[in-house]
Amino acid sequence: MKPRVGFFDFASCEGCQLTVLNLENELLDLVELMDIIEFREISSETGGELDIAFVEGSICRPEDVRRLRAIRRRSRLLIALGACADTAGINALVSDRPEAELVREVYGDDPELMPAAGHPRPLSAFVQVDGRVPGCPIDGQEFLAILQALLIGRQPELPGFAVCAECKLAELPCTFERGIVCLGPITRAGCSAHCVAEGDRCRGCRGMVDEPRSGPYYRILEEHGLDLDAIREQLRTFNLAGEVKK
Numbered sequence: 001m002k003p004r005v006g007f008f009d010f011a012s013c014e015g016c017q018l019t020v021l022n023l024e025n026e027l028l029d030l031v032e033l034m035d036i037i038e039f040r041e042i043s044s045e046t047g048g049e050l051d052i053a054f055v056e057g058s059i060c061r062p063e064d065v066r067r068l069r070a071i072r073r074r075s076r077l078l079i080a081l082g083a084c085a086d087t088a089g090i091n092a093l094v095s096d097r098p099e100a101e102l103v104r105e106v107y108g109d110d111p112e113l114m115p116a117a118g119h120p121r122p123l124s125a126f127v128q129v130d131g132r133v134p135g136c137p138i139d140g141q142e143f144l145a146i147l148q149a150l151l152i153g154r155q156p157e158l159p160g161f162a163v164c165a166e167c168k169l170a171e172l173p174c175t176f177e178r179g180i181v182c183l184g185p186i187t188r189a190g191c192s193a194h195c196v197a198e199g200d201r202c203r204g205c206r207g208m209v210d211e212p213r214s215g216p217y218y219r220i221l222e223e224h225g226l227d228l229d230a231i232r233e234q235l236r237t238f239n240l241a242g243e244v245k246k
Ligand code: SF4
Pocket: 012, 013, 014, 015, 016, 017, 056, 057, 081, 082, 083, 084, 085, 089, 090, 135, 136, 137, 138
C-alpha cells in the first residue's frame, strides 16, 4: 500500500502549499509513490488515517487547536510546513500591537465583520511535531528531499550550518560591506542564500542554527559590534513567537 499523505492549512498565505504545487513535474513522479488523501487546494476529498500530514500555518483560535489535535490523532507523522507553522512566522508580529486595534484597521468598525483573531502560535505549542520544512516560503527542492526521506522511513536532516556558508560558496558580496545588517551568520542554511543573491539581506526566515554563538560565522557579527542581544530585534520578523537562543 502507498503511504497516505495529507496537506492542511491554518493561518497562512498558503504560499508554502503553492510552492509544493509549483513542483508540478516532480510531484507527478512522486504521486506514483504516495496517495494524496487531502489537499484542499487541489481536491475536496477528505478523511482517513494518514502516514504523513504536512501542516501549514499558525494556530490562533480554540477551533484551530481542536482541528490540529484531530489531525495529529489521525497522522503517524506530522510535519510543520513553513515558518508560520514552525515558529508562527510573520503572523506572530500581531503580538506587537493590541488585537482590537489591528482588527479595526483591517475590518473597520463593523463588529459583524470582526473575527476573533487570537494569538498566533507554532504547531509545537499544542501537538508533537515530528519534523519541519523551514522558510517563508519553503524551498521546493528541500521539501522534495524531506518528503523522499520520509517516504523511505528516514529521518530528514536540515543543514546544521549557517546561511553564510552558502553565501560564501556562491561568492556573493557580504551586505555588511554595505553597512547592512544580515542575519545569515546565525540563520540555518538551505535556501542558497536566496535573499542575498537577490540583492537583499537575510532576515532569518529559516530560524536559527542550533548553537549560534559557536558557529564559525558568528565572528562576522562580532566584527561589526553585534551580539545576539543586539540582533534580537532583527529576528523579530520571523521568530517573535519562538525563543531566541542565548
Ligand atoms: S511561511 Fe510564509 S509563504 Fe509560507 S504560508 Fe507562511 S507567510 Fe506564507
